[in-house]
Amino acid sequence: MRFDRAALARAVAREGRVARVVVTAAEGSAPREAGAAMLVWHGGQEGTIGGGALEWEAAARARRCLDAGRDAARRVPLGPGLGQCCGGAVRLLWEVYDAARLAEVPEAGLYARPLPGADGGAAPVAPGVAGGWIAEAVAPAGRPLWIWGAGHVGRALVGVLAALPGRAITWADTGPERFPEAVPEGVETVPAADLPRLAAHAPEAAEHLILTYSHDIDLALCDALLRRGFAGCGLIGSATKRARFRSRLRAMGHAEEAVARIRCPIGDPTLGKHPQAIAVGVAAEMLRAEAAE
Template identity: 30%
Template sequence: MNKLNWSQAIVACQQAGRGYVIATLIDTQGSTPRDGGSKMVIDGDHSYDTLGGGQLEFLVIQQARELLSSNRHCQLVKPIPLAAEAAQCCGGNVVVMLECFAAVDWQINLFGAGHVCQALSKILAELPCQVRIIDNRQEFDHGLYPPNCEFIHSDDPVSAIATLPSHSWNIIFTHDHQLDYQLCCELLGQQHWAFIGLIGSKTKAQRFRQRLGADGMDDTALTCPIGLSAVRGKRPMEVAVSIAAQLQSLYYQAQPRHHRDTTSWRDIRKLIQVPTNKESTCA
C-alpha cells in the first residue's frame, strides 16, 4: 500500500494520466474491518489507503485490476460476504462500489510556449488529455502550467520528437518560421501521428506546402491553417479556442462508442437493502 491517501492518489493518477479505480464501502452489515464510506484507490501497480486489508482487500484489488484491463470508464457494485467469500472470521457483509476511470490516451504535444500555447494549455487543462509543451527557451519553464501539462526544455525541439509517444497529436506554433518548417519535415517524415497541425495564415500555409513539395515531402497529413475557420478572432485566447474546438471535434469523432457498465438503481437498492417507504412523496 502506498503512503498517499485515497484523495491524494486520485490527484496523482489524474496528473499522470493513469487509469484508476475508486473502491468505496457503500454498505456494511455486522462485524466488518472498516465502516461504510471507507475508500481506497487502485491503479495498475499500487493501492492507496485501505478497506481493512486481508482477503477482502485482495478481492477488491483483483476486481479493480480486471476493470482497469478494459481501459474504459465503468462502474460496478459488488456484495461480498466476508465469511463465505473472503474467508474472514469477522463474518459481516459489505457492499463495495468500484468506479473505474480509464487511462488517458489523448497525448498532445505543443511545440512553442508563446501566447497561444499559454492560452491553449488553460483550455486543455479541462479536457481528458496529457500535454507536453516543448520549447528551446528556458524562461518559459515557469512552473505555472496546469497539472496535466509538462514543460520540456530542449535546445533542439526537432530532436525531441524522437521521445514522443506514437499516435500523439502535434501542434506547431513556435516563434521561428524556420523551426516550424523543420518540425513539419520531421513529423511528416513519420507515419505514426494522429494529427499534425501548424498555426499560420493561408499565405504561410501556401509557402510551406510549396517548400515541402520542393523538398519531396508529402504534406497530406499537415493541417494548416490550424483551427476552425468558423471561430473568428486573433487574440491568443480566441485562436486557442478555435484550435481546441478543432482538436476536440476530431478526437471524439475517432473514439469508438463503448457500452458503459453500470448497475441499475433497482439492483443497488437490492444490494444495500434500502427499505422502501410507500408513504414518501416527491416534490
C-alpha cells in the same frame, strides 16, 4: 462510465487521501450524466459533477467521508432538496482512496466493486450500475498530444486542453525560461534547444500542435514530424503560411498527400486571433473529431 486512474493517482500522490464522487445515475433533468466524477480533498477539488448547490453539498459530504474514512451512496433530489431548477435527481457515490486502495484499481480493463450497503450479487461484466455493483472502464493514460511552443497561444492551448480528459500532454520549447512558473498538473514540460531533433523521439501515435516563436523552427518541425510519422498535426498560421510551407516541404522531398495532412490554420478563424479564442477553436475542433470517431 470511465475511471480516470491517472488523475486519481496524481491526486493521491499529492494529497495522501482523496474522495472520489461519481454520478451513478441521473433521473430526469440533471446537470451531468451518469459517470461524471470529481475528486475532493481538504483544501481543494478538481473535476465537476455539475456545479452549483449539488456540487457544493457533494464536496462537503466528500470531506466528511474523508474524516470518517468511509464510503457512502445516496439519491439526491435536485429541486426540493437543493433548490436547483433542474428538477431531476441524481444518485451519487463517495469513495475514499489512499495509496493502498489505489493499488486495487487495475491499470486497464473493468473496475467493479459493490456499492456501499449492497448485499452480494454477481459482479457486472460491462460498465454500468446493476445488482448493487458499479463497474467502470479504467481510462487509458490518454492520447499523446505534443504542443510545440510556450508563447501566448501555447499557454492558452495548454490551459484549455489540460482541463479536458483523455490526453497526455507534452509541452516543448527551446529552454526552461520559456515556460510559466505554474504548469497544469499532468502536463510534462520538455525544454530542448533543438526541437526538430526532439520531434524524432515523439510517439508515432501522437498528435501535434506547432506554434513556436520562429517560422524556421515551425518548418523544421513539420519536416521532422513528416519523417517521423504522426496521428495528427496542426500548424498555426494563415493561408499564406500554409501555401509557403507546402511548397517548401514538397521541395524537401515530401509527397503532396503527406504534406496535406498538416492542418493550417488551426482552430476556427471566425473566432478571431486572440490566444484564448484560438485555444477554444482548437479544443472544439478536437472534440468534434473525437465525437465523429
